[in-house]
Amino acid sequence: MAHRPVAGGRARHDSSDRPRDVLPAPPRGVRGVRRPSGRGPRTDVRSRQPGASGVVNTSVISPEVRARVRGLAIPVALAFGRLGLTPNALTVLGFGIAVVAAVAAAQQAWVAAGLLVILGGVFDLFDGALARATNRVSRVGAFLDSVFDRAGESLLFLGIAIGCVAVGFVGGALLAAGAMAASFMVSYVRAKSESLGFTPGTGMANVGIAPREVRLVIATVGLVLAGAGGGVWQRDCGSLFCVGSDLGPGSPWLAGSLAIIAVLATITTLQRILYVVREPANKEHE
Structure with missing residues (x-):
């Protein structure tokens, strides 16, 4: 087999006139040669995850936190499974808790509504955890989970709006409607982007x-x-947005939280739109 010539057209030879490699021998002989690891350059997995960094992708809940919480939910989910509950049954049960929370808000039972909301939110972890732990993940289950969420x-925002109107706090009802519309847009942008193939899997959830x-x-x-602070109500002050003694002590807390939700949900919608538009991998879909 012919040897590859070096620069200058001639191969180097040793004392016995045998061609030798042009590369110098390692200083410690054969032991100084490192064995190839078989692995390419290390890549930070987080850099490929939506929401890992950047203003557009900024998320309060990182992918690592999501994975950790899901891991903690598995033992509880398996306990529900041993009771005979399926992932879809847990989805429906979580939705039932949300309905009760909405009814409590409509009846101005603000503290009870708040506690039920967080209970339903925690409970919502278990259906997906049970599905993954028991290998029952299905598209139908994911569809039902998204719809019921x-x-x-x-329904929660609708219940809050009804409760506010019942006590004359019309401004709170309008803020609840705004929060509901903004939250709906967050979900719609994700669903539409995933249906068009821009963000496969659960990538958009991290944006x-x-x-x-x-x-x-x-x-x-x-x-x-709102409930613990003295209740929500509004006297007739001739305006939708009253201040001072015309408002119940808890009214500003409820109004403030609804306004924050509306603003942050709108920002989230814009972030997700920009993510789809600016992601280089999406250019091929144009």
């Missing part, structure tokens, strides 16, 4: 500052503080 969140979990926590805080 959207319905439960919408945006205020996903559903964050919005539920803010709603819980607002509801509990």
